[in-house]
Amino acid sequence: MNIRTVGVPAPDGTALATDVCLPDGAGPCPAVIIRTPYGRDAHRAELRGWAAHGFAALAQDVRGRHGSPGEWHPYGGHEGPDGTAAIAWVRAQPWSNGEVVAVGASYAAYCALVTALADSGGVQRDPVRPDAVHRADGPDAVIAAVPALGLTETAREPGGPERLWARAGWWAAHGDRRDSEPDALHRALADDPRLLDHLPVARLGERLAEALGRELPSWPRLWAERGRGKSAASGSTVRLPLLAVGGTRDSFADDTVALWQRWGGPARLLLGPWGHRLTSDPAAPPRARVNLGALYVRWARAALAGRLEPTRSGIIALGDSGRWHSAHGAAITAEASAPGRPEAGRWWPFGSPTGLRLLHGAAFTADPDRPVRSDGLAAPAGGAQPDRCLLLSPPLPRPLDLAGPALVRLDVTADTPSADWAVRLTALDPAGRADLLAFGIVRRTDPPGRATGVTVPLGTLGRRLPAGTRLRAEVAGHHFPAHVRNPHTGEDPVTATRLVPSRRTVNPRGSALHLPVVARRRYVEPAPEICR
Secondary structure (H helix, E strand, C coil): CCEEEEEEECCCCCEEEEEEECCCCCCCEEEEEEEECCCHHHHHHHHHHHHHCCCEEEEEECCCCCCCCCCCCCCCCCHHHHHHHHHHHHHCCCCEEEEEEEEEECHHHHHHHHHHHHCCCCEEECCCCCCCEEECCCCCEEEEECCCCCHHHHHECCCCCEEHHHHHHHHHHHCCCCCCCCCHHHHHHHHCCCHHHCCCHHHHHHHHHHHHCCCCCCHHHHHHCCCCCHHHHHHHHCCCCEEEEEECCCCCHHHHHHHHHHCCCCEEEEEECCCCCCCCCCCCCHHHCCCHHHHHHHHHHHHHCCCCCCCEEEEEECCCCCCEEEECHHHHCHHHHCCCCCCCCEEEEECCCCCEEEEECCEEEECCCCCCECCCCCCCCCCCCCCCEEEECCCCCCCEEEEEEEEEEEEEEECCCEEEEEEEEEEECCCCCEEEEEEEEEEEECCCCCCEEEEEEEEEEEEEECCCCEEEEEEECCCECCECCCCCCCCCCCCCCCCCCEEEEECHHHCEEEECECCCCCEECHHHHHCC
């Protein structure tokens, strides 16, 4: 299974560098294609793995990256047409049977999805198998892992606040350059530890450019985009099969779930105990690990053969326990949290000895010059001027399985016209060791001083909490440097240069935490459930 590099023509004739790995043996075969900005060389082992299972496997550098000529504009309009041209090229090869699966993770998942969304919906006859038909333009199936669905999806939380650390790190490493330097932001911060404090955020790209020694002209465009959810919404018109793979510790988990929920064809969701790199805790027991490569091959075969049920179903890993909980359709939606539903889970009221006991900070000050930081889980014991509201539950009397959406409902006031409400939920083991369980942040614009009801979604959880675990909840006004600081003046946080403190109150009597406690355990095995 040798790998050869060819130039695959884009619509304008630009030859995009593409590695091709063919399986041993004669005869036409199905193909998988990965289009990536992160370097096709990193996928060589993956290509050989697909080829060993009878697939032709291709990895292509997107336009303007690594071995491909041209100019790269992240999330620009070329990814769909270039992907369509690549699939047409594959189908014209003598080794192709016409079946193509688009595969990708992160930005490469975006490439796979926009190619599917660009499909006209027409079909063409297979020249090798006259009784079969394939899509005229796009792929026959899509595997999208930890999908980075667009500029707005990657730059802003569903609730509005801007993601600063992740976007500065990504642009420093990959933006406006042909290759990558993964540690570029860390190198810049070593020289200027307060680099991310720079205001306005819209011009932080200029400071980054000085630190990195190169220009970042696309930085302002990142913050100019406002339309969120377009890719997920467009998926409702697509009828081909989708496997959406995500991690409960991935910042794009909400988008992974939204894509799966709205997809128009047979859709499967695999939500594991992973971060963005789809890796488990090295200390996790072997039973908690999943051979994703083998699962992808099995799913692709079922999808191409038309063996998938025309339904939407998914599974969530219960942390590193090795158990997977079956969740169908609405069981992984926020609506499942409504009181009275069978999946309603459990509520922990604030200010209750059996819920979340208030430790301090029912009144606190959110000061953007001294923001609550995102890069540590330590919580202060208190003080004359608290910077957050802090609450703690009693030890859990028995283990809890969590699978589904979590949220916090707050009754709050702020004395400023704009306020971010950041909620961090931490699990404390009996020894007091802290493990981040969930996080959510929303931006609100309300009349200063008016009591307001605020719902803060905490994402989709998949965990098993042992008996003796305590839940610690923090309600704050900032989560920096992971997120841009709200200036509290009502100005756009991306262009603001003036910061003012915001005095807050949290009314415990009107506030509560909801967790998706599994009442009826429905454990499944990943491969059979995903591939049925």
